Amino acid sequence: MLKKGELVSFRPDIKVVDCTIRDGGLVNNFEFTDEFVRELYKTNIKAGVDYMEFGYRADKDLFDESKFGKWKFCTDDDIRSIVGDNEAGLKISVMADVGRTNFKRDICPKNESPVDMIRVATYIHTIPSALEIVEYCNKLGYETTVNIMAVSKSNDNDLSDALEIIGQSCVDSIYIVDSYGSLYPEQMRRLAAKYLECGEKYNKIIGIHAHNNQQLAFANTIEALTMGVSYLDSTVSSLGRGAGNCPTELLLGFLKNPKYHITPVLKFIEHEIIKLKEEGVVWGYDIPYLLTGRLNQHPRDAIRFMADKRTDYAAFYQYLYDKDSF
Amino acid sequence: MLKKGELVSFRPDIKVVDCTIRDGGLVNNFEFTDEFVRELYKTNIKAGVDYMEFGYRADKDLFDESKFGKWKFCTDDDIRSIVGDNEAGLKISVMADVGRTNFKRDICPKNESPVDMIRVATYIHTIPSALEIVEYCNKLGYETTVNIMAVSKSNDNDLSDALEIIGQSCVDSIYIVDSYGSLYPEQMRRLAAKYLECGEKYNKIIGIHAHNNQQLAFANTIEALTMGVSYLDSTVSSLGRGAGNCPTELLLGFLKNPKYHITPVLKFIEHEIIKLKEEGVVWGYDIPYLLTGRLNQHPRDAIRFMADKRTDYAAFYQYLYDKDSF
Numbered sequence: 037m038l039k040k041g042e043l044v045s046f047r048p049d050i051k052v053v054d055c056t057i058r059d060g061g062l063v064n065n066f067e068f069t070d071e072f073v074r075e076l077y078k079t080n081i082k083a084g085v086d087y088m089e090f091g092y093r094a095d096k097d098l099f100d101e102s103k104f105g106k107w108k109f110c111t112d113d114d115i116r117s118i119v120g121d122n123e124a125g126l127k128i129s130v131m132a133d134v135g136r137t138n139f140k141r142d143i144c145p146k147n148e149s150p151v152d153m154i155r156v157a158t159y160i161h162t163i164p165s166a167l168e169i170v171e172y173c174n175k176l177g178y179e180t181t182v183n184i185m186a187v188s189k190s191n192d193n194d195l196s197d198a199l200e201i202i203g204q205s206c207v208d209s210i211y212i213v214d215s216y217g218s219l220y221p222e223q224m225r226r227l228a229a230k231y232l233e234c235g236e237k238y239n240k241i242i243g244i245h246a247h248n249n250q251q252l253a254f255a256n257t258i259e260a261l262t263m264g265v266s267y268l269d270s271t272v273s274s275l276g277r278g279a280g281n282c283p284t285e286l287l288l289g290f291l292k293n294p295k296y297h298i299t300p301v302l303k304f305i306e307h308e309i310i311k312l313k314e315e316g317v318v319w320g321y322d323i324p325y326l327l328t329g330r331l332n333q334h335p336r337d338a339i340r341f342m343a344d345k346r347t348d349y350a351a352f353y354q355y356l357y358d359k360d361s362f
Numbered sequence: 363m364l365k366k367g368e369l370v371s372f373r374p375d376i377k378v379v380d381c382t383i384r385d386g387g388l389v390n391n392f393e394f395t396d397e398f399v400r401e402l403y404k405t406n407i408k409a410g411v412d413y414m415e416f417g418y419r420a421d422k423d424l425f426d427e428s429k430f431g432k433w434k435f436c437t438d439d440d441i442r443s444i445v446g447d448n449e450a451g452l453k454i455s456v457m458a459d460v461g462r463t464n465f466k467r468d469i470c471p472k473n474e475s476p477v478d479m480i481r482v483a484t485y486i487h488t489i490p491s492a493l494e495i496v497e498y499c500n501k502l503g504y505e506t507t508v509n510i511m512a513v514s515k516s517n518d519n520d521l522s523d524a525l526e527i528i529g530q531s532c533v534d535s536i537y538i539v540d541s542y543g544s545l546y547p548e549q550m551r552r553l554a555a556k557y558l559e560c561g562e563k564y565n566k567i568i569g570i571h572a573h574n575n576q577q578l579a580f581a582n583t584i585e586a587l588t589m590g591v592s593y594l595d596s597t598v599s600s601l602g603r604g605a606g607n608c609p610t611e612l613l614l615g616f617l618k619n620p621k622y623h624i625t626p627v628l629k630f631i632e633h634e635i636i637k638l639k640e641e642g643v644v645w646g647y648d649i650p651y652l653l654t655g656r657l658n659q660h661p662r663d664a665i666r667f668m669a670d671k672r673t674d675y676a677a678f679y680q681y682l683y684d685k686d687s688f
Binding site (some may be wrong): 044221222223225226248250251253255256258259262275283285286289290299302303305306310321323326327330346347349350352353354 | 369504527546547548574576577579580581582584585588609611615616625626627628631632636643647649652655657673674675676679680
């Protein structure tokens, strides 16, 4: 097996990307208070986190602004209201979904923006549209990534073709995204090897974004990193859609680079995450997510099941199984 | 890397060992109702689980019977009251802790007992005492295992010596036990390779018992199994000390042998586990367990922290760190 680094050393190419506001926004409709976001920003700086993703840059013509918190749209001004001139070393990213962002209108030149990196989320069949955004943002001076979502649903040939096309683009980084939390470590290592081969050939950074449906988000993240993957997405206390993501506190506990500190994250959990839970925001591993993950399905049915406060897991499993199989 | 089997096939040597009552008893002082134990027994039969561990066979001279539920002692009569003549294929095990069991008095010949397997839990420095119990039980006709606890604390030379001695005994199976939930998959694979080498040499089955302090119990279990480990411990909904264990529902979702069925376990969770949680029994992954796991410490401080309903995680981490380091 490929292996980069050992358990007692660290690789300087590794970067931690905090997605708490962006992926967590899918849980609470992006209704974070400014205080929460500001505290998280300060936490990330103290913890040595490398990037903080503030949200989506969604098109206000497509989504009704009154129905979402501002971090679904996160304008440069919204971000500036938190970070000022962002004089810390922490870099800032936003996510642009293919087909949901008016990038030519809403993304200005890098030297006028607090944003450092634009991450483009795409399904495998919309990669040309993703690359259009990447080329545009690259010319404006941003770092860029292509995040191929739901890779557990792609067939291997399509993925090879996709990686070739993306490899030939100007993008800086390509992400493995286990949107459904359905991949086992063995599969993750195989995917990482495939992406890393492309990264080697075209000089691209490889990243990983995991979901915790089967309690494997942390395991898959560190397995991918052990293979050579460098950009590691995480969220504080797993705060992200459905079962959530690789928890930052577990990831920082694993990483050996002395720049990373777990204590600020523990304090943020004490002061902010507990409050959020008490307010009734619900996320994280639970049986319904295990079931959609295990069946390699989108978590939407599980999210509804949880929202309805149902607990008839066996009937739900039968429903999911039949829906997909017969 | 060693590898036995693929993700689409199954290995008939794999056995699932349900430890819900035994490890879960450490959470609720073994105060399970007979109904709970009986429902679990029926569930295990329907789910295709191979072994069910009913508890410890603790010495009633050492522990005050009035202070624990009966499954800490689980006599043959206690077990019979649940399983009758146990006509199903499910095998039954009990655990004997070195130094806490009066095996010569409390273990009768196999043909007079409903128990099939005696598992002997030992630290690495009490292995001769463990083997005394093993030899005794083996002569009485039982299957036996040696479970070396807290292996993350052992040094490699001691462990090599221990495996040699155990290998030369009559024991059937040797267990990797990550008592503190501190091992990463990479370390688990290295340990599995070491145990499997001994297993190959002396014709012993290798087993794994994981804890979920770092959300790695399931990952470590399937990684060890992929290497060739055969006996897989799990508990329903992770019900076990501290952060709990590899969840049966995740493990059965992974295993490909058609004898295994996840639905009975889902029903048990609906009907019994939810009730247990509503009654106030608390277990499973949480920040304090992550911290003891990360520091390779016994979970006792985390258990107390949780019982005290504290949430000052950062201070707790500092305490654990200082206690162990300076």
